[in-house]
Amino acid sequence: MEDLGVAAWPPEPIRTGRLVLRASEARDRATFIELLASPEVHTYLGGPGARDELERRTPEVPERRPGSLVVDLDGAMIGLILLRRAVGHSRPAAVGKVDLGYLFLPRAWGSGYAAEACAAALGWLDGVLPGEPVVLTTQTANARSMRLAAKLGFTEVERFEAWDAEQWLGMRSTAVLPG
DSSP states (O other), X not given: OBOOOOSSOXXXXXXXXXXXXXXXXXXXXXXXXXXXXXXXXXXXXXXXXXXXXXXXXXXXXXXXXXXXXXXXXTTEEEEEEEEEEOOTTSOTTTTTSEEEEEEEOGGGTTTTHHHHHHHHHHHHHHHHSTTOOXXXXXXXXXXXXXHHHHHTTEEEEEEEEETTEEEEEEEEOTTSOOO
16 A cells, blocks of 8 residues: 555544644554454454554554544544555555545444544545545455445445455445535
8 A cells, every 4th residue: 555645644633523643753652552462453454463563563653654533532542544545465456546545443333433533534535535446445244334334425336356365345435425
C-alpha cells in the first residue's frame, strides 16, 4: 500500500460525536500491540501476531505514517483506521484506488464505533480528494464487516478466494455518502 498523496499529514484531529481520529502517539503503543496480538481481532485476517515479536518490532510511536488514524474514545485508543492506495498485489479492480481498512479492540465491538469512525474518515477523504473511489476487502464470513461495508455505501465488485477463504471486494460510490 502507498500513501494517499495528501500533502499535509497528519490532518487535524477529526472529531465525531463520540470519537477522535488522530495520528498515533507513544501512549498508543501498548494498545497497538494488544490489537495486533488479539486472536479475536485477527479471526478473519490470518491470525494474530506473536506478542513477543510485536513487543520487539513495534516502534515507540507505532504506525505514524500517512493514511493511519488512531480511533480514540475518551482519551484512549480503541481502534485503527487505514486509508492507503492499493498497489501491486491487490485485485485489479482495486489497484490505484484508496483502500479502507479498520481494526477495533473486541471491547469496542457492537457500539457503532467502527461505523462512526469509518464514516468520519471517509468524510475527511471526500474533503481532501473529492470523487476519489474507495475500496474495501473483507472475508464473506465476517458478518460484522459485511454489514459495515453495506452501511458505509460499499457495493460488491467481486468475490475471490484468498488465504483459504472467500473474500469480498466492494467499492464506494461518492454519490452514496454515509449518513
